[in-house]
Amino acid sequence: MKKRMLAALFGGLVSMAVTAAEYDISVDRVQIDTGDFVKEGIGYNGASPGPILRFKEGEEVTINVTNNLDEMTSIHWHGLILPFEQDGVPGISFPGIKPGETFTYQFPIVQAGTYWFHSHSGFQEPNGAYGAIVIEPEGREPFRYDREYVVQLTDKHPHSGDRIMRNLKMSADYYNRQQQTVGDFFAESGEKGFMAALQDRMMWGDMRMMKADIEDVQGFTGLINGKGPEQNWTGLFEPGERIRLRFINSSAMTYFDVRIPGLEMTVVQADGNNVQPVNVDEFRIGVAETYDVIVRIKDEKAYTIFAESMGRSGYARGTLAPEEGMTAEVPELREAPLLTMADMAGHMDHGGMDHGDMSSDDMADMNRDDTGGDDMAGMDHSAMGHGSMDEGDGASMPEDPFYAKGSGLVPTASNGGKFLSYADLKAQNPLYEHREATREIELRLTGNMERYEWSINGIKYEDADPIVLQYGERVRFKFVNETMMTHPMHLHGMWSILDVGEGKWNPLKHVISVAPATTVYMETEVDAPGEWAFHCHLSYHAASGMFRKIVVEGGPDSTVAEGKQNGTPGGES
């Protein structure tokens, strides 16, 4: 990658000099070697992941993207605030980049933090077309560190994206290796009686879901910066240093629970925006989210960065070490969690039923099977999803307001310590004045697992009208997850202000993860004219219909005129 720095004048009306940087990116066929398998894929500048793009807040960037593939491509700058024609979504922002052509992106950098970029065409992103963006702020940051590393996670699969989509359409549980077996059924019958076990199975069968439906695509190798667990990506440090780790989850489908055994992590940024620092032992990173943490290592030894998938079907592993080649113990994968009745409450009654209506007794009974594994006594998830549902019994029943009460997915730290919750995220320095939303839009997250169709309000993208917003309004989005899967909802072009109940301190994000059977609110200051994508960031959910186009009407006069000239809507709406 060439980076040419020039001082230049921009726009004629702007009289002051702006720093400009120019980048060249080629989109190439590459080999991806995970240590477990070698697979042809797509990368940038000859590699997957692509380069780390380092921008500066306040500069104007020009990025020349050359398509060396024999198919259309595109690059979306995930989380960046920019004119919609530069957002890189074929059919919404622009037509896409044809084979052999070079498309020049140009936009001002108006923010700082950790972000990433990826193709928004077909399944090029799961096939390897992603990279990191690091934006240096204009002013001093509210934290300090001696060195920094990008830690970019992905779930590399031996099958191509197209093949995975075909297989899921053929059979939604094609990649689910953790299905409960006939053996499990008899074990359960022994524990709670044949009829109870049978009834339980029939209920889950009715929903065309299984308790192990946490990850629809298993069989991947977790990568950190392109390296598999055996290849062991290593970041070096000098003892005594404070290290900033910029975690980015570029997975197609996989949430990771991240920890560094022996180190406390201080979360200082979420989705590129500074948050009031929170000390944690472990955190869950949803697909397409970023979290920046600071660790301070005083001793001269190696530490493992361990990222277990939420469904415990795989992991990524790297190392922080004073010297190349030093390693630390790699933990075992913990027992896979199972969904509980609480997680399917939204699904059973399509949002009309409050899961709180279920009596405690029912819940406790239904969840008893969660204790199945003999060796789980006293361990993390054995504490979840069973036991007393009494509110005061906080010790045996981990709670997080962003999971259904009694959910099998509530995460707990492996060392019994602090696990980050969305509820802990508070803006360090709020960007917007807090105000009442002007209106509310309800979005039910819906799906049919058996047909592997995912939708919003029961309607797939191809059949849906765009969501029309007015420039200048503040919209409150109400996500009601009626499925049993967790959906990381990503709005392009405008910030998603996650409602954690803290008013003006509510954090800005670009991905809002919505757990099964929960209702989550976010607000958006509609301050970006044009047409934008809004979708679940799980690749195969987005592709099968959990996607909307957003049209922002109105805006500053100049922008409206511009929009009329350039804003040719694509054919996909």
Add this chain to the structure above:
Amino acid sequence: MNQILKNALLPAMLLAISSGTYAAGEHGGHHGSDSVGEPGKAENVSRTIDVTMMDNYYEPESISVKPGETIRFRVSNEGALVHEFNIGTAEMHEAHQEEMQMMVEHGVLKGDHIDREMMEMDMGNGHSMKHDDPNSVLMEPGETREIIWTFAEATDLEFACNVPGHYQAGMYGDIDFE
């Protein structure tokens, strides 16, 4: 956590805080080379050092003192969040952070607000959540306060903000002995 449980925990927490701060403010003060010094008298002040607290760092980021010197620290919180200026060893700060974590968990300490009423509350056995150690000031945005401190002989001291997460984010500085 339900309200009953919260209330039940409160006295235990207060006990922890008072004993902890006692250790930080007094106990540590008379152990030879571990001495953090002691509260000073105005007439002994040799100079004033202005310290500005920002989100989440200090200006300046290190301070130089002489053994035995008495210094007036004029500390202003120009950030948008609550911050602390606390003189102590790294170990004392670490212990104090656990106490402040409890203050956050019990709602005494919010991002930009200190519930002073709750802090002052008399719990009936002589304990309160007062954060009034002589080696520390805990301040809301916009506040300015002073600490007069007499340093002992040279030792490893830091000034630090022990609001949860702030120290770890880097809000501390060295006190160097000339």
